Amino acid sequence: MDYLSTRGTAPTLDFRGVTLAGLASDGGLYVPRSWPRFSPADIEAMADTSYAETAFRVMRPFVEGCLSDEALHRLIDDAYGDFGHAAVTPLVQLDSRHWLLELFHGPTLAFKDVALQLLGGLFGHFLGKDERITIVGATSGDTGSAAIEAVAGRPGITIFMLHPAGRVSDVQRRQMTTVLAGNVHNIAVDGSFDDCQALVKRLFNDAPFRAEQSLSAVNSINWARLLAQIVYYFHAGARLGAPHRKVSFSVPTGNFGDVFAGYAAARMGLPVGRLLVATNVNDILARALNAGDYSVGSVTPTATPSMDIQVSSNFERLLFDLHGRDGAALADTMRHFEETGRMALSDAQRAEAASLFLAERVDETRMMQTLAWAHSECGEVIDPHTAIGLGAARAREQDLQGPIVTLATAHPAKFPDAVERACGIRPPLPRRVQHLFDREERYDHLAADAEALKAYIRERT
Ligand SMILES: *Cc1c(COP(=O)(O)O)cnc(C)c1O
Numbered sequence: 001m002d003y004l005s006t007r008g009t010a011p012t013l014d015f016r017g018v019t020l021a022g023l024a025s026d027g028g029l030y031v032p033r034s035w036p037r038f039s040p041a042d043i044e045a046m047a048d049t050s051y052a053e054t055a056f057r058v059m060r061p062f063v064e065g066c067l068s069d070e071a072l073h074r075l076i077d078d079a080y081g082d083f084g085h086a087a088v089t090p091l092v093q094l095d096s097r098h099w100l101l102e103l104f105h106g107p108t109l110a111f112k113d114v115a116l117q118l119l120g121g122l123f124g125h126f127l128g129k130d131e132r133i134t135i136v137g138a139t140s141g142d143t144g145s146a147a148i149e150a151v152a153g154r155p156g157i158t159i160f161m162l163h164p165a166g167r168v169s170d171v172q173r174r175q176m177t178t179v180l181a182g183n184v185h186n187i188a189v190d191g192s193f194d195d196c197q198a199l200v201k202r203l204f205n206d207a208p209f210r211a212e213q214s215l216s217a218v219n220s221i222n223w224a225r226l227l228a229q230i231v232y233y234f235h236a237g238a239r240l241g242a243p244h245r246k247v248s249f250s251v252p253t254g255n256f257g258d259v260f261a262g263y264a265a266a267r268m269g270l271p272v273g274r275l276l277v278a279t280n281v282n283d284i285l286a287r288a289l290n291a292g293d294y295s296v297g298s299v300t301p302t303a304t305p306s307m308d309i310q311v312s313s314n315f316e317r318l319l320f321d322l323h324g325r326d327g328a329a330l331a332d333t334m335r336h337f338e339e340t341g342r343m344a345l346s347d348a349q350r351a352e353a354a355s356l357f358l359a360e361r362v363d364e365t366r367m368m369q370t371l372a373w374a375h376s377e378c379g380e381v382i383d384p385h386t387a388i389g390l391g392a393a394r395a396r397e398q399d400l401q402g403p404i405v406t407l408a409t410a411h412p413a414k415f416p417d418a419v420e421r422a423c424g425i426r427p428p429l430p431r432r433v434q435h436l437f438d439r440e441e442r443y444d445h446l447a448a449d450a451e452a453l454k455a456y457i458r459e460r461t
Contacts, residue, residue, distance in 0.1 A: 001062050003030040003223060006320040007334065008327015015066040016126050019119070019224045020133065022217025023204050027334070028327065029316050030223045035267040036061035038234075043270060046238035051088035052076050054238075055231045058268075062227050067125070075125060079117035079228075082107070084430065089114070089232045091239060091405070094378045097397055100386065100408040101236050101249075108175050109411035109433065110306070111258065112146035114232065115225035120150030122224055123216070127156045134213040134461050135159040136203055138196035140254065141168040141306045142410065144186075145175035147218040152181040158461050159218075160185045162196040162453075165445065168305060171414050171429070171436065178439035185460055186443035187453070192299050193309055195448040202450040209454055213461060220257030221313050229261035230268070237270050240403045248273035248400035250393035251407050252385045253285055254307040256314035258407060259357075263318065266356055273401030277359040278392035280304045280367070285312055288343075289359035292350045295342035302364060303384045303418035306410070322349040358399055360392035367391055371422035381427050383410040384418045 003018045007028030013021060018030040038057075046054050055076045056069075063072060080088050085105040092100045106113025127133065135157060137147055144161040151157045161176060165188035177186050189196050197219075204210055204217065220226065237247045249272065251259040259277055266272040279286045280302045288294035296310045316334065322345070323330045337343040345353070362370070367384055370391035374380045382390065389406040397404060412419045412427040420426045429436065446452055 001036075001064060002033050004033055004327070005030060006316050006327060007331040009331070015063045015224075019122050019222065020126055020216055022215075022219075022222045025207070026331070027205060028331070029221050029314070031317055031320060032062060032223075035264065038269040040243035040269075043234065043238055043243040046234055051231070051235055052080055054235045055080070055228075058231045058234055059227055071125060075118060075121040078121050083113075084432065089235065091236055092380065094374065094380065097404050098390070098393060099240065099403060099405045100380065100382070100390070101232060101405050102408045103232065104383075104408060104411040106146070107149050107432075108142065108145040109414050109430070110142035110146060111407065111409040112142045113149070115220075115228040116143070116146040116150040116218065118228045119218060119222065119224050120154065123151065123157060124154050132156045132158070132214060133216045134457065135216050135218050136162075136200050136457070137218045138162045138193065138200045139168070139176075140164070140193040140308060141172040142414075143219055145172060148176050148179050148184050148186075152179050152184050154183070158183045158185070160187060160457055160460075162187045162189050162199060164188075164193050164196055165190055167192065167301060167308075169415055169417075171416075172305075174436045174439070174441060175433075177441035177443045178436060180440070180442055187456070188443055188445050189448050190445070191448040194299055194311060197309070197311070197313070199448060199450055199453055203454065206450075206454075213457065219313070220255050226257055226261045226264065226314070229258055230264045233262050233265035233272075234270055236405055237265070237272070240405065242271050246271045246273035246402040248276065248402055248404045249407065250276040250278050250389045250400075250404060252304070252307060252389040252409050253277045253279055254309045254312065256285060256312040256318070258409070260314045260317050263356065272356065274358050274399065275356055276392050276396055276400065277357055278389045279359065279361050280307050280388050281361065281363050282308050282310060283361040284310050285315065286359040286361040288315070288345060289350070289353055289357050292345040292347070293342075294337070294345060303367065303415065304388055306385055307388065318353065322352055358396060360396050362388045362391040362395070366395075368422040370394065371419065375423040375425065381412045381419060381423065381425055382408060383412040383415050384422075385409045387422070
């Protein structure tokens with residue numbers, strides 16, 4: 001399998017190349033040249049396989065030529081072997097229509113571990129003995145800790161993680177800043193998550209700096225992350241009756257990464273009823289899909305910080321298909337978007353997207369009501385991000401075919417204040433992370449300034 005840039009001019013790369021590069025050199029994102037297809041019999045067989053075996057079958061066509069079967073098996077076992085639940089991503093039934101897919105049993109209690117535990121292993125596997133890379137990332141909360149956990153102490157890798165100062169929860173911050181490994185550097189930036197993300201983009205677009213540091217990305221623009229996320233759509237879908245019936249998914253969405261993995265699963269043959277893009281009040285995606293209006297507003301902080309973003313980087317991967325995979329045309333569109341902060345989807349593009357996607361915006365009140373409903377009616381304490389997904393799923397259930405799976409993206413103990421406000425219960429941290437509040441923290445403050453950030457990085461690599 002080789003991979004193309006969505007902007008058409010960067011060289012095509014193999015799986016090793018896209019894993020180490022992250023962003024393409026023309027500013028685009030890498031996508032596979034074609035989608036491997038699974039037959040109904042292949043999918044039926046996944047109803048009985050372990051998570052690790054499903055992962056092997058789903059990932060194999062994407063990594064062929066770069067990883068032996070043996071290496072792939074070993075990387076999968078290393079990534080998922082110490083999740084806190086034997087099923088890795090268990091399904092929980094809520095009522096006759098609704099299920100939760102719990103993706104938060106990894107070491108940092110959010111779904112990003114599913115992808116980053118694998119990515120850390122891939123970096124380790126692909127880096128030569130004398131090679132070194134510098135990872136620079138921006139986090140709205142959960143990516144940072146999952147990435148740090150995945151690479152702390154790994155030789156050849158130095159990681160710099162930017163978070164918006166004061167805008168991540170205490171648990172989220174401590175999960176990053178209490179990791180004292182010498183290759184880990186946390187930076188609190190005076191600004192929003194979008195400011196952090198823009199800084200990272202500036203560094204990646206600075207070709208000499210990028211080459212000098214061998215910059216690499218761990219945010220969800222990295223293809224390998226999305227690949228790891230395709231797995232659980234198949235795993236859950238097959239358990240709920242695919243290929244014999246369609247299954248719908250509601251996905252609490254920020255950067256459009258997780259839901260794009262669902263799109264990939266559908267392109268690969270999984271019978272998906274609908275993918276419901278669930279947003280909080282930062283609703284650029286709901287506006288784009290429902291009204292064709294992809295325009296940047298300002299960010300409103302909410303109780304779901306991991307979705308408090310305006311520009312959804314992975315949306316570009318869907319736009320590539322909506323532009324008939326014409327990289328030059330999409331490069332024009334993106335250039336215009338980057339200059340003006342707005343983009344209009346044509347009616348034809350919107351109709352094409354609507355054949356698979358629905359979008360729903362869930363405000364803070366409905367999020368809290370949904371969280372309380374899950375507790376009082378189903379006995380489940382869920383986190384606010386999951387409540388956005390479930391709130392959207394319940395609001396649109398007439399429009400969704402088959403069983404509806406809401407992706408439960410974080411453990412409720414990561415957001416105890418919001419959970420307590422909604423349902424009166426303060427969820428305890430699972431035993432394996434109870435040490436967080438006893439440990440020393442280490443991080444630095446920087447202004448949102450690319451030159452200052454470059455100097456900071458150069459001093460430490
Ligand atoms: C990152 C994150 C999301 C959003 O996922 P995207 O792939 O960026 O759409 C939702 N919920 C939680 C808890 C997250 O950490």
